Amino acid sequence: MTPRTDDLDLPGRRAFLRRTGLTLAAGAALPLLAAAPGVAAASATPDQLFKEGRLAAAERGYLSLLRRDPRDAHVLGRLGYLALLSNRFGDAEKHLSKAVALHPGDVASTQRLAECFVRQDQFARAAPLLRGIDRPRDQALAELCAHISGTPWQIHGAQSTQVPFVTLDPVPAVEASLNGGPAGTFWLDTYATLDLSLEVAEAAGLRAVASHSGGVANNQPITLWLGVLDSFKIGNIEIRNLPVQWSDAKRPSLPDGTAAAGAFGTTIFYHFLTTMNYAGRALLLRRKTRPAPRTPVVDRLPLWLAGDHYPCTLGSLGDYGPRMVTVDTGGIASGIDTTVEIAERAGGITVDYDHPIEQAGHKIYRLTAERISLGRAVGRDVPGHAVDTLHPGYPGPGQSAMFGFDLIANFTHEFFKPFAITFDYTDMRLSITRG
Incomplete structure (x- = not known):
């Protein structure tokens, strides 16, 4: 949930759509690859395997090291990191909590533990961890987490919904509405959270609970405002009480020349079983309890x-x-x-x-x-x-x-x-x- 601070204004790509989302744990990604070319597992250390991408082997190596020294904060942090990547929340919380207790100055493990709670919509548990990190981004995110009261990410309506793409190019977009208002068009981007234009946020009556400098879009510094959205409706599904951000970034126009309302992606997607059907030009959201259709x-x-x-x-x-x-x-x-x-x-x-x-x-x-x-x-x-x-x-x-x-x-x-x-x-x- 922190914004990237190094957007490039690349040719043929949108700058604002890439990495203007929020991420609590910068760099929290570890693959569990079984093998990578050219490296002998017997001679490689767990840290080398970790970097190479041979993370199944790395995890076995870290577990072996942990048996020798159960208080190795580095090993505990890495094991927690591996578990977080795969959404194994119990293991992630166990290992990261021990790593932070042994080394309170471990900012990365603290951020990852906070992210472990955020992914489970447990914002109240994330807030004190983020407050303990002396960085403007984390302080702003702590305020956001603290202001999400009641039950977050409430899903109402149908068991599934399919909405057509308004356009396939330059990237897919669909219609959605905020707080019961008229529908707007949102880019779909897996590198996005839920990001609104400043004008749309103001029209929806959003109140910022925190803000901070959020990086660069089109080579210009931007400000990110963070708040809590009452309602976000996509097709026949409504999500209530969810975090949102908006910014003053200049965004690309839709093909008809009108302005997009914003973008949304993975933080919405991971609350559902989500299909981006490019060939069929539609977005399909299914509640996680609903089985996937039988498709080859x-x-x-x-x-x-x-x-x-x-x-x-x-x-x-x-x-x-x-x-x-x-x-x-x-x-x-x-x-x-x-x-x-x-x-x-x-x-x-x-x-x-x-x-x-x-x-x-x-x-x-x-x-x-x-x-x-x-x-x-x-x-x-x-x-x-x-x-x-x-x-x-x-x-x-x-x-x-x-x-x-x-x-x-x-x-x-x-x-x-x-x-x-x-x-x-x-x-x-x-x-x-x-x-």
Whole structure:
């Protein structure tokens, strides 16, 4: 629930949609990969395995270390981090609580423990943890958590709802309404929480309980205001008493030239069994108690959640992989983001070096990938972008340092068009079907 502070105004992509969401635990992502090429598990330390992405082996290594020293705060923190990524809340709380008790100055474990409570809608338990962190972002989030009284995230209405996309491009958008008012159009973006325009927030009568500088959009600093929304209605489902943010960021217009009301994504999605049906041009939300429809599945992949709104899974660039990738549905005119170094290593990717685009001191190149895949879901001749170096504001590989494990790419909008993708944050699976 903290905003990213390093947005790039990238060509062919929306700046505000990428990482203007809130995340309590910056860099809280650890994959449980069983294997990664070229590393001998017998000789690698758990920390090396952790960074390489061999996290099943890393977890076994950390558990072995914990048996030798049950008071190792670093090991406890890592085990809690692993559990949080997979929404194993009991294990996450147990290990992170011990890590913080042994080392009260461990800001990362404190943030992750707070995030563990936020994901379970236990805001009152998160607030005191965040108040103990001397950072403006965490202090603002503590105020937000403290102001969410009663039962948060109350879901009313139908057992499921399907709403059509208002548009598929530049990214999908649907209609939703705030506090019983008229419907507005919201971008769908897995890299978003629930983010409103300043004008829409004011029209809905929202009151800010906290604010802070929230980073950069279109190379301009922005302010984020945090508050509590009474009602958010999507189709036949209404969500009551939920956190919301709004900002003064300049946003891209809808195809008809009108302004979007905002964007929403993973923090809404993980309260449901959510399907973004690109091919069928619709968003489907089902209560978690409702079984998924019987649809032929192209593939079913592991799903991990970094922070509160960065989905991760396994992907390949040609024959390079499977390795950890992020899933960001909000990339305009792009299906893949990576780095020049990874593109060259993977092969089968044509990078347009003759027409570099200068952005924030970095060079960004357009590319075409012959073949990329999420399991058996394959995209061919996929357009995208490569950045010259690892930059923390760039999706996918640029977030490796923030998340603590190596990423090879970000899979985004153009790749998903032939498919329907379902996010299951209970069983932690990403299912891909033909729409």
